[in-house]
Amino acid sequence: MxxxxxxxxxxxxxxxxxxxxxxxxxxxxxxxxxxxxxxxxxxxxxxxxxxxxxxxxxxxxxxxxxxxxxxxxxxxxxxxxxxxxxxxxxxxxxxxxxxxxxxxxxxxxxxxxxxxxxxxxxxxxxxxxxxxxxxxxxxxxxxxxxxxxxxxxxxxxxxxxxxxxxxxxxxxxxxxxxxxxxxxxxxxxxxxxxxxxxxxxxxxxxxxxxxxxxxADIYSLWKHLDLYEEECTKLLAVFWKYADAYRLEVENKTVESLEKDMWKQLRFFPTLGAYELALKCSHTFNLLDARGAISVTERVGVMARIRNLIVGVAKIYAEQGRLTAAA
Amino acid sequence: MPDFLLEIGLEEVPARMLPAAQAELLKRTLALLEREHLLADGSTATSYSTPRRLAVLVRDVREQQEDITEETTGPALKIAFKDGQPTPAAEAFARKAGVSVEALKTISTPKGDYLAATSVKKGRTASEVIAAELPKEIAAIYWAKSMYWRPGKPERFVRPVLWIACLLGDEVVPLTFAGKIASRVTYGHRVLSSGDPFEITSPSTYLTQLQAEYVLADVEARRHKIRKALDRITKATRVVPGLRWREDEALVDTVTHMTEWPAVLLGNFEPAYLALPEEVLVTVMRDHQKYFAVEDAQGKLAPHFLAVLNIALDDVNEPIIKQGNERVLRARFNDARFFWEFDQRTPLAARVKLLENVTFQKDLGSYAKKAERVRALATSLTTIATLRGATLNALAIDEAATLAKTDLTTELVKEFTELQGIIGGLYAASQGLSATVADAIYDQYLPASASDAIPRLPEGAILGLADRIDTIAGMFALGMEPTGSKDPFALRRAANAIVKILAESELPLTLSDVLNAVSPKPDVSAKLQAFFTERIDFYLREGRDQAYDVVKAAMAAGTDDLRDLVARAEAVTAVRGSEDFLAVSAAFKRMKNILDQARAKSEPIPATVDTALLSDAAEQALASTAALIAEDVEALSAKREYSAALTQIASSRPVVDEFFTKVMVMSPDPAIRANRLALLSRTVEDFSRIADFSEIVTAG
The missing domain is CATH 3.30.930.10 (Bira Bifunctional Protein; Domain 2)
Structure with a gap:
């Protein structure tokens, strides 16, 4: 060799x-x-x-x-x-x-x-x-x-x-x-x-x-983490609002055009954007960790926060696929 | 009769799961053949496995089940025929029995005449039965972790199934499992064979055909080959005479289950790494690289390692593979050395504070809190033991308890978690702490299993007791005791260790000393007591090889002083073979029964025996002999000479026998009856201080 x-x-x-x-x-x-x-x-x-x-x-x-x-x-x-x-x-x-x-x-x-x-x-x-x-x-x-x-x-x-x-x-x-x-x-x-x-x-x-x-500035990193998390959480909530509305329309067979509108809302919903925010949180967490800014007790809690985002995005991604494919 | 072969071809099965799965497949196959009456008398079976296959070979399988003649009863005759003509009921019954209406017969029963049919259940061929039933058995094999792989998730198995070969004699049994239809085709070694599939001629040629394609399917043959090669190659190195590989049964097992065609290679590392603690070097080699360590005649680690490969070695590939493995080990050792030196910059004493940030358990606080509790517990146990005459270095115990968990903050333990405690002990020694402190920290997790030794020093034993009872009591107080097979905090293992230390160390401490130290609430205390009773029972049976009834008998006479308990149980085992002892045990059972019945009838049983009321010679003899023996037994027990004491008790047999022959306990005279009951009660009590003999199973 x-x-x-x-x-x-x-x-x-x-x-x-x-x-x-x-x-x-x-x-x-x-x-x-x-x-x-x-x-x-x-x-x-x-x-x-x-x-x-x-x-x-x-x-x-x-x-x-x-x-x-x-x-x-x-x-x-x-x-x-x-x-x-x-x-x-x-x-x-x-x-x-x-x-x-x-x-x-x-x-x-x-x-x-x-x-x-x-x-x-x-x-x-x-x-x-x-x-x-x-x-x-x-x-x-x-x-x-x-x-x-x-x-x-x-x-x-x-x-x-x-x-x-x-x-x-x-x-x-x-x-x-x-x-x-x-x-x-x-x-x-x-x-x-x-x-x-x-x-x-x-x-x-x-x-x-x-x-x-x-x-890496610990104070800013915590701030970034909070901001990314906040935006991601908001997006997740919006998605479920849309999804519920869409399901209701499908159930009640309301006007076809409205249904199409909601479908489009869902189709274009930025799940990928939400995922990037979750990834940002994950990387920010890693930086904080490397900086030694996360105590062992805090660690579990912060990881749970990020898990909520990442798993939350996976859930809406799957749901988005299901709902928009069904139409 | 034909032989039967089943081979399941798989993607690499985890080594740890292979032995049990191989045994289970064999057991299930045999049980099926037995159940279906397909196993000939004297037929034998073997099983094989490699990482890529599980196989079963059964010699002499019946080709065909025998036909079974069955008689079934149908409807009553008067319902079955109307005016001499068969009714629909008769026709339906005939259809179900598979015979014509004409073939039906009549049987008489006390309830009247009924229709009956004799039908012959055709025996199925072995091939039919196996094809229909064996897939269910394969599917039922237990795996610690299994997976889905096919779309639609039709089945779970340990890893994807690649092929199935199934032969009865020379014929293929067309069973289907995981979407694979069995054939006679198998595969050889992934690299050494051509890689092309080939046909198995018959079950009896299976092993040799595989061997020709570089697969040793027989596990024991592989193990033997590996051991031989380890011996040969270590001896062949002439660098230092007397070199040997360090025996490691578990590792031999692992590498046996990771190879189809094993070979052994000797590699070297720079002697400079020997400056690192041997424990670290061996862990890197064994746990991370699955290498065997090599030691010199004095047992000191030598700068070599042995790797077990899954390839045949030759002059071309040997130097390449050797160089690759050496480079990997060098990188690993480098890392370990970096951590070792890095950790030393912060001595253990400076790490006590860091423990505040390491959670022990959410509700029980940090490891800093735990260390404080363990210190207090260790101090109180030390005080008790010292009052009873033990010589202990109390300062060393306190220091060890303070520092015991600090190694959790080191990089080395983060990298090699399996070395916690050991690393702490090594750092303590290299940071100039006393040998007692270092050894106590080093041994704190001993014994980790039943086969482990207890801590070398009593100071280490105290630390081990304090640490574990703190964990157990804390978890019990939170309601997190083990249930059934669930024991996420390994509390049973912790309790086993406490039992073993109390039973095997020289510390004058009892179980209640340890339990009282944590001052549990009454309800927790009862749970702890029951939990430990179970662990003591387990220890005596599994750790001391004591029979079930001996354990019960000895435990009935006390479970607090565990060293004493072990001595009593072993003494019972030593004498239980003697006829006299068994006879006395049987007599004790009788005495207890009589006493139980008397108590049930609320018969008065006085505390003392009135000698004046002893009328019969036999009862006088029992009273005087029992009193004499009781004295001897007490004297011998004080010296823990329990075997001699039990021999004394057994010597009462003639007197006891005579008593039961001559004396009727339940005399019509109430005073005499009460006195005789008192005599029995006294005798049972005196003689039960070593063990409750009525628990001893006397055959026959």
């Missing part, structure tokens, strides 16, 4: 994206909001709800303020990159398909030890859980493989298969490196000059670690 022959970080991403595109996935761009994991992007969290099948893949930069180490720890990052694949419903022998993707990025399965170890994923704040494995390659966890069972506190049908590749870990593995910062990100096709992960991202790690741990 000489470094020269292994894929660069960007080639790794290209290859995996191409692989999944060739297997019927829609390629989506990373979600342009702070999330702690690819699962939190609406392309996973909301799309797994309801009956509509989808195969989708996207890279997702994932921010975890408390995991930052000022760029000084060779194995921990404030922001890492996940490649997220959602297969709804999962095809037969989806594990074999996944293993093919490893072959595609240059892993000769006969030269390694691969195990699927039980690891059941759970995100209590999202009312979401699934069963699955962590995929271990020569003792390194490189992928999280989950069969979603519940999301937003609701049972799923069909369920979705979720494959989350840890791109830095895999690149580190392919290039046989002790430090993430030494990963070759790109290689100039003409000169062969290499740019490393550190060249591209070290300053971000340094500055965002400093921001999360030392600079």
């Amino acid at each position: 000489a470094g020269k022959k292994s894929l660069t970080f960007q080639e790794l991403l290209f290859t995996l994206q191409r692989f999944w595109a060739e297997h019927g996935c829609v390629l989506q761009q990373p979600y342009d909001l702070e999330v702690g994991a690819g699962t939190m992007s609406p392309d996973t969290f909301l799309r797994v709800l309801g009956p509509k099948p989808i195969n989708i893949a996207y890279a997702q930069p994932s921010r975890r303020p408390a995991d930052g180490r000022y760029g000084e720890n060779p194995n921990r990052l404030f922001r890492h990159t996940q490649l997220q694949v959602i297969l709804k419903p999962p095809p037969e022998r989806v594990q074999e398909l996944y293993l093919e993707s490893l072959v595609a990025i240059g892993i000769d399965l006969r030269q390694h030890d691969i195990k699927f170890e039980e690891d059941n994923w759970e995100w209590p704040v999202g009312g979401a859980w699934g069963v699955g494995w962590q995929v271990m390659l020569d003792g390194q966890e490189i992928t999280q493989f989950t069969y979603f069972q519940q999301c937003g506190g609701m049972d799923l049908d069909p369920i979705s298969g979720e494959i989350t590749y840890g791109l830095e870990r895999i690149a580190q593995f392919l290039q046989d490196l002790d430090s993430i910062y030494d990963i070759v990100w790109s290689r100039d096709p003409v000169t062969g000059a290499e740019l490393t992960y550190g060249d591209v991202r070290l300053h971000e790690e340094q500055q965002f670690s400093a921001y999360s741990f030392d600079y």
Whole structure:
């Protein structure tokens, strides 16, 4: 596994994206909001709800303020990159398909030890859980493989298969490196000059670690949290008002045009906007946590607040889908 | 007779669930065949499993059930025929019985003549029965966690079912489960075999055919292969002579259930990491990486590890896989070292304040509050034990109780929660606290299970008692006691530990000392008492291997001094084989029955025996012998020589036998009757201080 022959970080991403595109996935761009994991992007969290099948893949930069180490720890990052694949419903022998993707990025399965170890994923704040494995390659966890069972506190049908590749870990593995910062990100096709992960991202790690741990203003963060929460809560209430009105109209078979109006109200209701507000709260919470501003006693309470928002959004998303599809 | 094979192909099943599921599938398959009369005499069965399959092989299964002849009674004759012609009732009965009306016969009963039909229930073929019934058995297997995978959610199982192979002899049994129709096709090792499906020729070739495709389906064969390889590879390293892998039964089990074709690889790490506490290194290796630790001849950790792989090793892949595993371990050790050094910047004493922010339980407050309560409890237990002659370092106990939970605030415990207590003890030692304090903190969660030892020092034992009774009493006061299988706060485990410490440490403390220390309200106190009685019973049976009746007998004579209770129970077990003892036990049962009946009839039973009223020689003998023996028993009991005491009691057999042969207790003379009852009552009381022998089950 000489470094020269292994894929660069960007080639790794290209290859995996191409692989999944060739297997019927829609390629989506990373979600342009702070999330702690690819699962939190609406392309996973909301799309797994309801009956509509989808195969989708996207890279997702994932921010975890408390995991930052000022760029000084060779194995921990404030922001890492996940490649997220959602297969709804999962095809037969989806594990074999996944293993093919490893072959595609240059892993000769006969030269390694691969195990699927039980690891059941759970995100209590999202009312979401699934069963699955962590995929271990020569003792390194490189992928999280989950069969979603519940999301937003609701049972799923069909369920979705979720494959989350840890791109830095895999690149580190392919290039046989002790430090993430030494990963070759790109290689100039003409000169062969290499740019490393550190060249591209070290300053971000340094500055965002400093921001999360030392600079972020606690007072403002609490304020932001309250504001985002307030707006999100209002939106949720409005939705249910619309939904009730719509249901009443359908029941009473009132004038058709009115019904259509209400239908349109529902159809255009900004559930996605409400979800972004909930995500903002989640990220703000993570920043407060990294700042050490949340005591253990407060923690449970704040998490419950955010759970109400995220699960609340999932509920209206599902209801919106049901009501507007029925019309 | 043909052999039967069932193989369920699955996506990787969690290792922890495999053994029970394998056993259950075997049990259910056999029960089905038995119930359906398909199991031949002397047929044998085996089961197999790997992470990707569960299998059952039954030798000699009947191909066909025998026909069953049944006689059914129908309507009364007078209803069945009108004017010699069959009525609709007769026709309906014939139809139901599956015979023609002409084939019906008449039977006479005391209630009159009735129609009857003899029908033959055709035995079904084994293949039919299995195809119809076995899927239900598969579906009923218990899984700690299961999942849906198919749209419409038709079934739940541990992981998606990929294939089913089912053969009776050479023939496929066409059963269907989870949308898969059984065939004779199976798959080999995911990487080492070609990956193509192949056909199983017959049940008897199953194992060898799989082996040819790099799957060792026999669990014991895999376990054996792993152990052998661990031995061989450790010995082959000539770096340091005398190296050995650290025995770890549970880990051997886990890796056995995680591989289909196991191989073992030895890797190394930099000796510099050995400066970290061994507990941390071993936890990283065992719990996080599933590696075996390696130690030298003195039992000291060596800078190597053993990984169990699911691949065949060769000259090309071995160095690659080794390097990968070594790099992962290095990163993990680096993290641990970072935490270890980071945590040391804030000594335990400075962390006491931080505990105010760590919630123990919503209604019971923070860990800082808990620590205060535990200190007070530990102090009072220390005082009692000291008054009874124990030598204890009270200052060390107080310091340990103050610092015991501070490690919950360390990064290392956040990373390795399973090491709480141990980490605290290690930090205490490295921060210069006394060995007594450090060891007490280190051992505070011992015993965590029945097989664990109790804390090494009495100071640690006191801390363990105080911490746990605080938790138990607090939860009981909130009404959060365990119910049925629900015990979310592991209070049973905590109580088991208290029982074990009281029974096995040298501390002169009794259960009531511990319970009184928390001064529970009367209703809580009663609940606690009942709860602990259950745990003591459990400890004697499971932890001390005492028979059910011995436990009852010994507990009837007191459950407060647990060391004494154990000695009494063990003494009863030691003598219960003797004929004299069993005879005396039977006699005791008789005495108690007589006394119970007398009490039921409100017969007066005086407290003392009037020797003047003892008329019969046999009762005089019993009175004098019993008094002598009682004296001996008391003297021996004081020295806890319970076996000798019980032998004394057993020696009363001839006198007791003679008494029951010669003497009628319920004499017509009220005074004599009362005196004889007094004699029995006295004897039972004197002899029941070690155990209530009437509880002993005397066979026959």
